Amino acid sequence: MYPAPFRYHRPANLKEAILMLSTLGETAKPLAGGQTLIPILKLRMDEPTDLVDIGRLPDLRFARNEGGWVEIGALSPHGWVARSDIAKAIPIIKDCAGGIADMQVRSRGTIGGSVSAADPNCDWPALLNTLDAEVRCVGPDGERAIAIGDFITEAYTTALLPGELVTAIRFRTPPPGSGGAYIAYKKAAAAFPVVSVGVQMTLAAGNVCQDVRIALGGSGPTPRRAIQAEAELRGKTLDSQAWQHAADAVAAVAEPTDDVRGSSEFKRQLLRGLLLKAGGTATRRCANATIEGSHVYA
Amino acid sequence: MPDAINKVTIDVTVNGRKFRRQVEPRMLLVEFIREEIGLTGTHIGCDTSYCGACTIQIDGAPVKSCTMFAVQADGCEILTVEGLEKDGQLHPLQQSFSEHHGLQCGFCTPGMLMATHALLADNPHPDRHAIKKAIAGNVCRCTGYQNIIKAVEAVAAGAKE
Numbered sequence: 148m149y150p151a152p153f154r155y156h157r158p159a160n161l162k163e164a165i166l167m168l169s170t171l172g173e174t175a176k177p178l179a180g181g182q183t184l185i186p187i188l189k190l191r192m193d194e195p196t197d198l199v200d201i202g203r204l205p206d207l208r209f210a211r212n213e214g215g216w217v218e219i220g221a222l223s224p225h226g227w228v229a230r231s232d233i234a235k236a237i238p239i240i241k242d243c244a245g246g247i248a249d250m251q252v253r254s255r256g257t258i259g260g261s262v263s264a265a266d267p268n269c270d271w272p273a274l275l276n277t278l279d280a281e282v283r284c285v286g287p288d289g290e291r292a293i294a295i296g297d298f299i300t301e302a303y304t305t306a307l308l309p310g311e312l313v314t315a316i317r318f319r320t321p322p323p324g325s326g327g328a329y330i331a332y333k334k335a336a337a338a339f340p341v342v343s344v345g346v347q348m349t350l351a352a353g354n355v356c357q358d359v360r361i362a363l364g365g366s367g368p369t370p371r372r373a374i375q376a377e378a379e380l381r382g383k384t385l386d387s388q389a390w391q392h393a394a395d396a397v398a399a400v401a402e403p404t405d406d407v408r409g410s411s412e413f414k415r416q417l418l419r420g421l422l423l424k425a426g427g428t429a430t431r432r433c434a435n436a437t438i439e440g441s442h443v444y445a
Numbered sequence: 446m447p448d449a450i451n452k453v454t455i456d457v458t459v460n461g462r463k464f465r466r467q468v469e470p471r472m473l474l475v476e477f478i479r480e481e482i483g484l485t486g487t488h489i490g491c492d493t494s495y496c497g498a499c500t501i502q503i504d505g506a507p508v509k510s511c512t513m514f515a516v517q518a519d520g521c522e523i524l525t526v527e528g529l530e531k532d533g534q535l536h537p538l539q540q541s542f543s544e545h546h547g548l549q550c551g552f553c554t555p556g557m558l559m560a561t562h563a564l565l566a567d568n569p570h571p572d573r574h575a576i577k578k579a580i581a582g583n584v585c586r587c588t589g590y591q592n593i594i595k596a597v598e599a600v601a602a603g604a605k606e
Contacts, residue, residue: 148492148493149473150471151471152447152450152469152471153450153470154447154450154451154470155453155470155516157516178514178517181512181513181517182512185494186493186512188471189492196447197447198470200516202517248582249497249581249582250507250560250563250582251497251508251560252509252512252582254503254506254507254508255508255512255513335581336581336582337494337496337497337581
């Protein structure tokens, strides 16, 4: 399958890329790792006139933890992030980055590309909602940071303006006593997740939940915060009753569609189970337990 | 659709040999390898980034060559299944696939070899779980996975520290 013809450009730096995209207009598209865009082009669901290859722009592959912020460069491939020191220190990052699709896709697919693609079932958008991340962008009018919840506005749609590119993702370094887990349920490695759940929390003495964020993937056109579920846990002792209430709240807020991956009722039940599983892992990680997370396959 | 599309000149190294070619920007890397370079060991299975039959290595990293444009490989080192043998001798991994009956129809084999070759370069002693994770993006429609895993385990067991 061949995409429709397009012109190819490879800018030398970020400034040149932004200028190119602004000049070429809205029928031009940036190409990073291409793991979302190329399949879309091959299906001719989009036919851009020009592709601006930003995949080799310098200085956009990094992962650092400095001054209370974790920051990951937009062109960091998933597999590279999964092997970084950030992933070792923050297990929820490794759950997500190391479980996206398969090894080959993780070689080329990038975090910046994943959030810009804004697929409702993709992993990074759900995970970054769990971590209350910001998306750093630069465009013709300069730099700005957008909260992930405002960045993805609709399915496959972002707040990026013409000529604007994602340069990095950042979130607050989790405080001591924190732990998280991200689990996606997939039919196979290369398939999109059916649904996914991310839980990031901070525990105080006596198994009391000091703070928690829960986000759901595949549960609506954009990643969904489970705010009521968080309220069922925050400030409470985390016993099985609290988790059951949170699971009820997760099922209530989710609006998964009926599709080839399953009925909406099936997906709601799946979300309940994934929340309990992710919650259990997150709790143990708060106490520094080492638990290898992985996506759950059918 | 743009009126005129200029071809782009790219320089690539494939299995140690240098090539310069002019390609249309939309040419997929797998088509480039098969049609322009003439190396047909890299297979097109699903053409949707699912099956992994087109797996090759770019600068050592395993990628699905149906989900990359040839222009993106400009300046890169490409390794295909034809590059595994040395001086007419099969690579130990190829030899092991043969000895353990790690192939039935053989269609997925080039992709399986390139994926597991990348795994062993990164981790010479993978356990069973790591091997299964490494071939999660490669489909064997004969379902001959057990022998593929055995073949990789045998190489890992014999690998020098």
